[in-house]
Amino acid sequence: MRQRINTSILEHFYFLRFEVENHFELVEVYVTQPSESLAQRLINRKGYRNTLLEKVELAVAMDVQRRKVDGQGFQQSKSLERLARLLDQLGQACLEFTAIKALKQLPDKSRKEYTKLIRLVGKSLKLVIINIDDANIRQGLKIGRRIPKITHRLATAFAPDNSGAKNSAVVDFQLHRMIHLLSELADALLAANFGPAVRLQNYKQLQNAAHAMTAQSEEFTVERLALTRSGSTIATLKAEHAASGNRMAVYKEGESQKVIEELYGVDQWKRVYPKVAPTVLSHHVEQGGELGSMVIEHLPGRTLESLLLNGQWKSAKQLMRTLQRTLRKIWKSSRTPEPAQAEYMQQLRKRMPETRHTHPTLFNEHQMICGLPRPSFDELIDRVEPLESQLRAPFSVLIHGDFNVDNLIYDDLKNRIYFIDLHRASYSDYVQDLSVLMASIYRLPIMDAGPRAELMALIGQLYQFAGRFAKENSDTSFDARLAIALGRSFATSTRFIYDKPFATRLALRASYLLEAVTLLNPANIEKYRLPLEDIFSD
Structure with missing residues (x-):
């Protein structure tokens, strides 16, 4: 059983629907026999229609204030608001027929056929019914079944000799627009009666x-x-x-x-x-x-993202301990002897256009500091790529592929970890999952000093754990590969960050790590250590 819908919203909504039905009745007559008086009657109804829409929007605004954001009642009210706006757009589409001068040039037979099609769209509005107490999905489905029939009738209504095609093109376009709005109305009706996840x-x-x-x-x-x-x-x-x-x-x-x-x-x-x-x-x-x-x-528990955003540090720390044990078992049981190369720079190059679209000025083309040229970000990618090919992981393991904080679920009752969103699973470098998780923790919008320090401590635990695993398994290029992977993750993360100063911090870290890698001596790569405190501190 759903929450009861606010009757004030429904009252204004139904008056709006009735008014739009009046618009359709008027436009039917107008298309059959265009006249200035009918056109003016349609134009005069616009103000009342706009008033009714505004009443729905105000009633929704008042109602959602007392609702849990994105809860069932909130979703129902917002779906009704969307329905009301679509009804208003259909009413406006009726009014716009009065501005189509070519309508008067069409033969009577054509105008009568258009009138029949408009009537079919208008009659469908009677199916726009909201059951106040319980879901009723049939009206939305019925409208959905009518749409292909109306579209087919519009396509086959006129002889293919193209007579009057120029005059009818604008009318055809307007009717196609009405049909499209009716399709959206069917979707919105399903959402209003059944929740926003449901569509035709x-x-x-x-x-x-x-x-x-x-x-x-x-x-x-x-x-x-x-x-x-x-x-x-x-x-x-x-x-x-x-x-x-x-x-x-x-x-x-x-x-x-x-x-x-x-x-x-x-x-x-x-x-x-x-x-x-x-x-x-x-x-x-x-x-x-x-x-x-x-x-x-349905998996029990909370995502790591939810735990961190809600300051549930005890559960988050327990999750991290359980995760470390779980990852160690996964990496050992799935390990294969084939060297792994994740090709982080290839991944980064593919995502740079989208990344630059979000923040066009973050990743410099060229810089001069005290007369010394600095490499551009694209040059850093070009320089790191050949070095990366020499730094393969000595073995492959099964990785998640998108190991973000929202893809880890922790059931604290059973002390159990679940992974979700597994479409990128593959055998590759375990450092990829590690870097994605570290970067996704870092970019969380938690800026207060105390909670921020808790996040950095979790990242430090991850690094120490993975470092021990690397040492036990003779992975001497672990730190260098992690620097490259983090450079990729920091850079691509900026496309999800609106706050320019925070995105800049991520971009600077990406540049710093990639440039540091270009300065390494390949013969001493095993001596490199990731500057963890410099990277993960604010």
Whole structure:
């Protein structure tokens, strides 16, 4: 059962919907027989429509103040606001027909056909219903099923002799725009009744996922867990089960290829060290389809990111101790004799355009200090790359590939670590995971001196642990490779940082580390030690 929707929002919302329906009734008549008086009637209704939208927005603004951010009630209210804005845009699209001069040049038969299409779009608005107490998804799905039919009718409504094509092009464009808005309205309606993780595009995927948990595949609820940079959906999926009540899992959706890669990554971890990987309950990837999904077990615990941001230092320290034991076991059990080369500079070069887009002035082209030229950042990459080829890790291990603080989950009741988001798993240099984790801890937006010192202490523990492992396994280039890997991680991390001074600190560390590596004597590489206190101090 959902939280009850604010009745004030619903009241203004429905009056707005009724008003937009009035817009459609007027534009139907106008397109059939254009006249100045009808055009003026449409134009005169704009103010009332705008007022109703503003009332919805104000009611939502007042309602969300008492809601938990991104909680269920918050999401419902914001979804209604999105619905209201789409309704307003449809109303505006009606009004814009009055500015299409070519409409009057069309034959009566063509205008009547356009009127029928407008009527089909307008009638769909009657399906925009919000159930105040419980989710009702059928209206959004019904609108979704109408859209291809309306689009097909628009495409085939006129004879292919192109007579009047020039005059009809603008009208066609306006109707396509209406149909697109109607499609977005169907998505927003599903989100309002079912949560923002649900759309027309993925409803079938969610239904298939729920079916793996319960025979009653429509008896499920979805709550978004995360907003991702890729735009994919990560949500909690709950389904009623006759025998055991609610069952909960995590639904992940994205590009089919990424889903396939994650399935492969989970399989790799299951074969090597199954304790850290979640169990895949079901997956769905259609051949040739763009969208894929998977359902994994709901893992207990909190991410390392959550623990650190909330100042739960005791749990974070215990996580770090458990992580060290876990990594040692993983690295030993997955070790293969093939030397590993992660190609950090290749990775960095590929990401520099995006990195520079965020902060164009951070990575200098050329500098002169006291008359002495300094290498540009691109020159540093060019110089480090051949050195890196000589610094291969003496063995390969299974690595996570994206070992950030939000991809580590800790269950403090069982003192157990889980890894999530495994689509980049591969056999490579263990230093890559280490550097990514160290950099992701460093870039957390925690700036107070005390908590910041706690973060730096955790990074120091990681370094000491990995250094001991390197020594035990005769990895003499560990520190030099870590400097290169951290240079890459610091530089690419700036694209996630809005605060320019903080991004500058990361960029300077990247430049310092890469330049230090270029000055090393290859014959004495094993003597190099990462200047940990200089790098991880503020």
